[in-house]
Amino acid sequence: MALIDDSSEVSAYAGGARVEDYLALLKPRVMSLVVFTALVGILVAPGGINPLIGFIAIACIAIGAGASGALNMWYDADIDAIMSRTQNRPIPAGRMTPGEALSFGLILSVFSVTLLGLATNWVAGGFLAFTIFFYAVVYTMWLKRSTPQNIVIGGAAGAFPPMVGWAAVTGTLSWESFALFLIIFLWTPPHFWALALYKQSDYGAAGIPMMPNVAGETSTKWQIFGYSVVLAAASLLPNLLGFSGWIYGVVAAVTGLSFVWLALRLLRAPNDVSMRRTARTVFTYSLSYLFVLFLALFTDHIAMRLGVI
Ligand code: HEM
Numbered sequence: 001m002a003l004i005d006d007s008s009e010v011s012a013y014a015g016g017a018r019v020e021d022y023l024a025l026l027k028p029r030v031m032s033l034v035v036f037t038a039l040v041g042i043l044v045a046p047g048g049i050n051p052l053i054g055f056i057a058i059a060c061i062a063i064g065a066g067a068s069g070a071l072n073m074w075y076d077a078d079i080d081a082i083m084s085r086t087q088n089r090p091i092p093a094g095r096m097t098p099g100e101a102l103s104f105g106l107i108l109s110v111f112s113v114t115l116l117g118l119a120t121n122w123v124a125g126g127f128l129a130f131t132i133f134f135y136a137v138v139y140t141m142w143l144k145r146s147t148p149q150n151i152v153i154g155g156a157a158g159a160f161p162p163m164v165g166w167a168a169v170t171g172t173l174s175w176e177s178f179a180l181f182l183i184i185f186l187w188t189p190p191h192f193w194a195l196a197l198y199k200q201s202d203y204g205a206a207g208i209p210m211m212p213n214v215a216g217e218t219s220t221k222w223q224i225f226g227y228s229v230v231l232a233a234a235s236l237l238p239n240l241l242g243f244s245g246w247i248y249g250v251v252a253a254v255t256g257l258s259f260v261w262l263a264l265r266l267l268r269a270p271n272d273v274s275m276r277r278t279a280r281t282v283f284t285y286s287l288s289y290l291f292v293l294f295l296a297l298f299t300d301h302i303a304m305r306l307g308v309i
């Protein structure tokens, strides 16, 4: 287990966890984009959903995502204490006990899964439970510390939420929802490895086998480029499967090509400070890219429903 006794690097517990600390456990900034993709999954799924049930569904997915973040912070408190980016999190900073974070994560997990299952259906409820399990156990406890493919396989957890949203509306997991999964799944490696390229020393210091530490910078840049090419192609799947129109198609093509172009710039940059700057640009771009792509899917869907396109 990651953290049991007081002799670890984690600061001694000083007590006094506040509401902000409990909120921080939910990783709200990262999870906001996760929840947005789930929302789009709900909005574009065929058949529609009662607005109140839709609201409950998205709240459950948000709470479940936050719960998995709390479980991740409970387990990872020892390595979070080593990395400068994560040192001030509630447990390593000594403002909260591991037990408090664990209880919080478990209670929210059970609550969100149960409510989603009761309010919508048990395909959605079960899939939310599986997603929480995948992030907290498969990624955090198993893959993260053991293989540089950690975020490729484990990243699937972050790609499931639109499928959970889709299932909340339809009670099924269709090919269309799988296409949304695939886009986020292929997006995760360039998103995360770009960050790891300029935060490399942090992960190295914590002994986490992230790709740049293990395979080196050049190999990581090639892999980012490869994933960006496949991602740009896969982003056109909604058009090929016939559930989006030209608005989404144009946005996907332009933003996908831009992603490939940026990844190519990163690939050609010498491994120095300027490369790290480009890696930061790729990371920042990856966030806007996913947001814009899913926004375009939603906009396109509304336009089709209104008969505008
Ligand atoms: C295993 C998969 C993933 C890993 C390892 C990962 C890792 C990270 C890390 C380490 C950060 C920096 C966060 C921080 O400063 O605390 C970050 C930022 C971010 N990630 Fe990811 N991420 C993954 C998947 C995702 C997914 C699936 C989404 C959304 C769909 C996402 C959305 C974001 C956002 C929005 C930020 C910026 C947060 C901010 O502004 O502080 N990430 N990611």
Ligand SMILES: CC(C)=CCC/C(C)=C/CC/C(C)=C/COP(=O)(O)OP(=O)(O)O
Pocket (backbone or CB within 6 Å): 027, 030, 031, 034, 061, 064, 065, 066, 068, 069, 072, 076, 086, 128, 131, 132, 135, 144, 157, 158, 161
């Ligand atoms: C609905 C539901 C359960 C959604 C889960 C979504 C999910 C798995 C998101 C993963 C994104 C994320 C916070 C990665 C951080 O990786 P890390 O933990 O290695 O990063 P860190 O170093 O910042 O802790």
